[in-house]
Amino acid sequence: MKSGYINPIYKLSLNDISKAPAKISYSQWSMFEKCPKQWKLSYIDKLAPFTHSIATCFGTAFHETLQEYLTVMYTESVKAANNLDLRDMLLTCMKMEYKKGVQANNGEHFSTPHELAEHLEDGMAILEWFKKRRAQYFSTKNQELVGIEIELAVPASDSNKNVFWYGFIDVVIRDTVLNKIKVIDIKTSTRGWNKYQKSDKLKAAQLVAYKKFFADQFGTPIDNIDIEFFIVKRKLLEESMFPQKRIQLLNPASGSVTRKKVQRSIDSFIEHCFDNDGNKRIDQIYMALAGRGAKNCKWCPFKTDYENCPKENRIRE
Ligand code: SF4
Structure with a gap:
């Protein structure tokens, strides 16, 4: 389901993405952050299987x-x-x-x-x-639904107005007394997020970016927006001594320092990969960043594609 219910007031601020010269999403940007080569093979060469x-x-x-x-x-x-x-x-x-x-x-x-x-x-x-x-x-007490699968389509960087941030927010709720917005992303997982996943800044950055772009698009004061990962677990630990929850909530830090860092990183992604008209740049170098222990390659579809990503070029650091 793309674009579900949306409160009529918020509907007025939806943009027509078909008019945007270029669009980026969290998955594009986070892919580039991990390995620019994977981004190039997927989004310029369109080889992702x-x-x-x-x-x-x-x-x-x-x-x-x-x-x-x-x-x-x-x-x-x-x-x-x-x-x-x-x-x-x-x-x-x-x-x-x-x-x-x-x-x-x-x-x-x-x-x-x-x-x-x-x-x-x-x-x-x-x-x-x-x-x-x-x-x-x-709860329905003092809370209303702003929308489900709310479409974000808004310029992603002040330095290039032709590249739009594009994505869908799973759930947005408004506290009608405090006038606070909660932006929620639902994650399905096998056993919930472990301490490494919980402290993964790039994972958290998805909601940090959504907060910023929601504020830009709908005019909500950014300090009135909270963010939350709603993580559901398919499996519980067997023989646990304690009652276990099927749902884990995580509220990543999203203050101005964190937001600036995320925005800087989005800005440099756009600067590296797009020209001012929003065309993808083929004249750039896109490094093959395998990461320590080749961790970035583990789930990469080009893991065994040595023709497009030669093993000797992969940078392990
Ligand atoms: S296989 Fe590794 S180095 Fe090559 S594109 Fe994928 S993540 Fe990057």
């Missing part, structure tokens, strides 16, 4: 199901949301995503009925856990 997996199908389907629950909860009632057939919704979305994936993969299957069923049960376990504790996470 098929990347669907059962995890991506589940992720999309889970987002849509939870987002539908929240839409009904805020626009109708909690009761109506609780009466939704979430299993049917999750299963239908998963099947649809899987079908799209198979089509994109030239008809070849990439999962099994067993794996699909396991993900469906995991998803239902999360949703049932969430429904029982829903009020801890989302």
